[in-house]
Amino acid sequence: MNAIQTPVMLRVAQKxxxxxxxxxxxxxxSLEFKPGQFVMVWIPGLDEKPYxxxxxxxxxxxxxxxxxxxxxxxAVALEEGDLVGxxxxxxxxxxxxxxxxxxxVAGGCGMAPLAPLVEALDKRIxxxxxxxxxxxxxxxxxxDTPRQICTDDxxxxxxxxxxxxxxxxxxxxxxxxxxxxxxxxTCGPEIMMYKIFLVCESFDIPCQVSLExxxxxxxxxxxxxxxxxxxxxKDGPVFDSKHLRTMEDFNKTALLKSGKPVQLDQYFSWRCx
Amino acid sequence: xxxxxxxxxLKNPLVLASGVLGNNKQILExxxxxxxxxxxxxxxxxxxxxxxxxxxxxxLGCGMINAxxxxxxxxxxxxEEWQALETRTFPLNASIYGGSVAEYQTVAKFVAAKHPDFxxxxxxxxNSEQHGMIFGVSEQSAFDxxxxxxxxxxxxxxxxxxxxxxxxxxxxxxxxxxxxxxxxCAINTAGPGMVIDIESKMPIxxxxxxxxxxxMIRPIAVRCVYDIFQAVSIPIIGLGGVTTxxxxxxxxxxxxxxxGIGSGVRYRGIExxxxxxxxxxxxxxxxxxxxxxxxxxxHGRDAVKNKGQAQ
Numbered sequence: 001m002n003a004i005q006t007p008v009m010l011r012v013a014q015k016x017x018x019x020x021x022x023x024x025x026x027x028x029x030s031l032e033f034k035p036g037q038f039v040m041v042w043i044p045g046l047d048e049k050p051y052x053x054x055x056x057x058x059x060x061x062x063x064x065x066x067x068x069x070x071x072x073x074x075a076v077a078l079e080e081g082d083l084v085g086x087x088x089x090x091x092x093x094x095x096x097x098x099x100x101x102x103x104x105v106a107g108g109c110g111m112a113p114l115a116p117l118v119e120a121l122d123k124r125i126x127x128x129x130x131x132x133x134x135x136x137x138x139x140x141x142x143x144d145t146p147r148q149i150c151t152d153d154x155x156x157x158x159x160x161x162x163x164x165x166x167x168x169x170x171x172x173x174x175x176x177x178x179x180x181x182x183x184x185x186t187c188g189p190e191i192m193m194y195k196i197f198l199v200c201e202s203f204d205i206p207c208q209v210s211l212e213x214x215x216x217x218x219x220x221x222x223x224x225x226x227x228x229x230x231x232x233x234k235d236g237p238v239f240d241s242k243h244l245r246t247m248e249d250f251n252k253t254a255l256l257k258s259g260k261p262v263q264l265d266q267y268f269s270w271r272c273x
Numbered sequence: 274x275x276x277x278x279x280x281x282x283l284k285n286p287l288v289l290a291s292g293v294l295g296n297n298k299q300i301l302e303x304x305x306x307x308x309x310x311x312x313x314x315x316x317x318x319x320x321x322x323x324x325x326x327x328x329x330x331x332x333l334g335c336g337m338i339n340a341x342x343x344x345x346x347x348x349x350x351x352x353e354e355w356q357a358l359e360t361r362t363f364p365l366n367a368s369i370y371g372g373s374v375a376e377y378q379t380v381a382k383f384v385a386a387k388h389p390d391f392x393x394x395x396x397x398x399x400n401s402e403q404h405g406m407i408f409g410v411s412e413q414s415a416f417d418x419x420x421x422x423x424x425x426x427x428x429x430x431x432x433x434x435x436x437x438x439x440x441x442x443x444x445x446x447x448x449x450x451x452x453x454x455x456x457x458c459a460i461n462t463a464g465p466g467m468v469i470d471i472e473s474k475m476p477i478x479x480x481x482x483x484x485x486x487x488x489m490i491r492p493i494a495v496r497c498v499y500d501i502f503q504a505v506s507i508p509i510i511g512l513g514g515v516t517t518x519x520x521x522x523x524x525x526x527x528x529x530x531x532x533g534i535g536s537g538v539r540y541r542g543i544e545x546x547x548x549x550x551x552x553x554x555x556x557x558x559x560x561x562x563x564x565x566x567x568x569x570x571x572h573g574r575d576a577v578k579n580k581g582q583a584q
Contacts, residue, residue, distance in 0.1 A: 005332040009472035040328070044473040048327035083473055087331075217330035221293055221539045222341060223315065229299035234542075248299075257323040259296050259315060260346035261353065 002032060003219075007042050007085030012078050013060065019135045022109065023076040024054060025084070026062040033061065034093030035117035036210055036238045040218045042085030043078075047071045050215045050233070052113035052187075053089065064112040064138065068272045090218040091237045094185055094208055100124035101179045103169060105162050105196055107131070107188020111138040113210050114187050118145055126169050126181070130162035130188070162188070163195045170203050181205050190264055194251035197244055206241045213254050214271070224255065274554060276310075276564070278508065278531060279430035279455050281364055281390050283310035286553075286564060287521070287546050288458075290512050290535030291316055291368035291393060291434070292341065294543070298357040305363035308546035311531065313366040316395045317384060318345035318404065319376040325400070326479040331468060336487025336514065337536050338466055340400040340480035343370060348380045355387045366432065370395040371418075372403045378421045385426035392429050394422055397436030397461035399484045406461075409436045412448040419452035432510065434458040435497070437490075442497045443504035450505045458510040458533065459497045463490040487536035488514045495527045502528025502569055516540050518552020525564060526571040 014026040031039075033056050041063060042048040049071050055062035067076040078084065094117050103126040106114045111129060115138075118127060127147045131137050134156035137149060148165050149157030158165060166184065173180055180203070186196045187210040200207040213225035213232040220234025228247040230236060235243075244250055254267040262270075274285040288311045294300045295315040304312050324344030331338050346354075348369070358365060367389035371377035381392060396409035396418055408414045419433055433449040435442055437460045446457045462484020468477045476482070494513020501509055511524035512533025521532045537545045557563060 005334060006468065007328070007331075007470060007477060009470060042328055042477075044470065044475045047479070085470065085473070085477075087328075216327060216341060217332075217337075217339075217539075219332060219539055220542070221337070221536065222330050222339075223294040223296040223300060224344075226294070226296045226300045228297075229303045231294070231300070231543075255296060256346075258321050258344050258346050260321065260350060261297070 003089055004087050007040075007087050009083050009085050012080050012082050012084060015078070015080055018064070018138055021067045021076070021136075022064055022138060023067075024062045024064045025075070025078060026055065026060060027084070027086075028060045029086075030059055031056070031061050031089060033089050033116075035096070035120055036093035036113050037089035037091045038113075038218075038237060039063065039086045039088035040090070040215070041075070042087070043071065043074060044083070044085065046074055048085070050090075050218065052210070052237075054112040054115050056116050064109065066109040070273065087218060090233055092235065094210075094238050095240070096120055097183050098122060099182050101182045102126070103128065103166060103181050103184045105166055105184060105186040105188070107162060107186075107192040108136060109138060110186070110188030110192075110210070114185060115139060115142065117185060118143055121145070128162050128165045130192070161195075162192060163199055166196060167199055170199070170205070183208065186210070190251050197241065197250075200241065207244075208238050208240050209244060210237050211239060211250070212237065214257055224257075224259070226255065274550065274564070278311070279391065281430075283364060283531070285310040285550050286525075286531045287311075287549060288366070288510050288512065288531050288533040289313050289546075290533045291366075291395065293535040293538055297354060298361060301365070302361070302363060304543060304546065307543045308548075308550050309534075311364050311366055311391070313368050313393060314389075316343055316345065316368040316370045316398065317348050317351070317380060318343055318369070319348065319371050319380050321345065321347040321350060328477050328479060331477055332539060333468065333489070336485055336489035337539060338464070338468060338478065338483040338485055339462065340465075340478045340483035342400045342480060343398055343404055348383050358387070364390040366391040366393050368393040368395050368434070370398065370404050374418050374421045377408075377418050378425050381422040382425040385429050389429065391432055392422070392426055393432040393434050393458055394418065395434050395461070397434050399436065399438065399462060399465045399482075400480060406436050406438060409445060409461075410439045412444050415445045416448040416452045419449045419454045423453035430455040432456040432458050434461055435501075436461045437463045437493050437497050443500040446501040447504045450507050454507060456508045456510060456530075457501055457505060458512065459501055460490070460494045460513045462486045463493050463513070486514070487539070488516060490514050491520060495523055498524060498527040498529050499571065502572060515549070516545065518549050518554075518556050521549055521553045522556050522567065525568050528569040528572065530568065
């Protein structure tokens with residue numbers, strides 16, 4: 001794949017706002033891309049951060065940003081015509097299985113990397129999406145694939161967690177004697193992905209998880225994003241069950257910018273500054 | 274290809290350059306498993322430091338430019354890492370830096386008590402105004418920092434890592450040798466250079482300028498190792514742009530005892546160490562020769578005969 005190495009500067013072709021804190025920025029530039037890969041997004045004079053590609057076509061792509069910290073707030077405030085730099089795509093992307101017996105489980109803005117995957121998968125898959133509340137359900141009208149929604153506050157769909165819905169699906173299939181799930185794809189808060197991983201392990205179903213860590217180079221040299229013995233930007237960001245079993249830092253620790261490993265809650269509160 | 278280096282046994286002559294991967298025990302172990310004889314930790318500094326904002330590392334195709342900016346948890350805030358490293362099964366090179374001779378000494382003394390196999394002093398990083406390189410461009414300051422560190426690290430071998438920005442790198446190497454350095458590591462990144470994005474009219478790196486590495490600096494590295502080999506008797510870790518077995522042969526012929534790889538990980542993955550080992554062995558076999566026979570070969574026979582051994 002021909003990834004861009006020195007940033008290519010693109011103008012925001014279109015901007016779509018979703019709910020209270022999300023925006024998608026569209027760019028008219030053709031990229032070779034596999035769902036789950038990411039780009040390094042440079043706002044000159046500010047910073048450069050990794051974002052997964054949320055929309056992809058032959059002629060363009062988009063990234064979806066949740067306004068959380070200094071960078072992302074500035075990014076969602078960009079307007080059509082503004083210049084943004086891109087390097088990538090980087091990372092491995094999801095290993096795509098063609099089968100209807102698949103579940104995709106998204107949590108919050110973890111929907112962004114999963115959306116192009118859902119569009120590449122069979123329409124009969126099990127598609128679960130959880131968010132804080134109705135307003136935080138990304139892309140409400142986007143998919144042909146039916147979606148089961150759950151929210152923390154019950155404002156839409158099931159009141160509770162994505163794991164409830166996934167477990168129910170697995171058990172229903174078991175009781176009915178229908179084919180078990182062959183793969184579960186997930187992206188969302190790390191604690192959620194860890195719980196999905198545990199559910200999958202207990203039912204012997206393989207899963208693929210998309211991890212996030214602080215990144216610098218994006219291509220596996222600087223080591224800023226190491227998680228155990230894995231380099232998230234190069235070996236990942238998607239890891240399968242086999243790797244997750246050996247990644248001691250999964251759902252435990254992440255490195256700060258200084259390289260210091262800290263508990264995940266401390267890491268995420270720093271990342272959202 | 275087991276060899277001895279400053280009293281330690283290494284499984285092969287390849288070294289992981291400081292600043293590449295090196296962030297925790299598990300990844301160092303993985304690099305070692307993938308064919309690296311000696312792994313180097315990311316440089317450890319006197320106090321917590323975040324390094325620079327992104328962009329910090331850009332691939333230019335013929336090599337990279339970086340200004341990561343010496344991020345470090347700080348030597349006193351790595352207790353879990355030191356504990357994990359106690360049970361390591363691979364030789365470890367601990368790279369350190371400071372902003373003054375006293376800081377180098379403080380970090381070195383603390384790190385020495387954690388028993389790394391080697392201590393490398395980074396007197397060559399161009400990416401901070403206050404640290405590193407300013408000590409590696411003058412013979413006197415190089416001498417001062419090496420002798421100060423040497424006093425506090427007991428019998429742990431000391432490696433001085435040099436910058437090609439020194440007006441005469443061989444003189445710096447000689448000063449380090451005179452101050453008690455056990456080996457020289459050359460080179461750190463070259464430059465610094467700059468790349469400007471012409472659309473936004475801005476330097477791409479947040480720090481604006483950055484060190485150059487990878488294939489584009491290999492001839493500079495080879496020249497530096499060649500010059501150092503003529504000036505000193507202590508062994509040299511030669512690095513700068515090595516990505517193949519033949520590159521390693523060239524570095525050894527210039528006078529390197531061990532060969533470092535850093536940016537090469539970008540181009541051939543972590544497996545580069547295995548691959549370069551295989552290619553190096555294949556070349557030696559095909560030419561019916563050995564590492565010892567080709568070391569310094571570019572200097573002619575007499576020059577090599579007079580060199581001390583690195584045992």
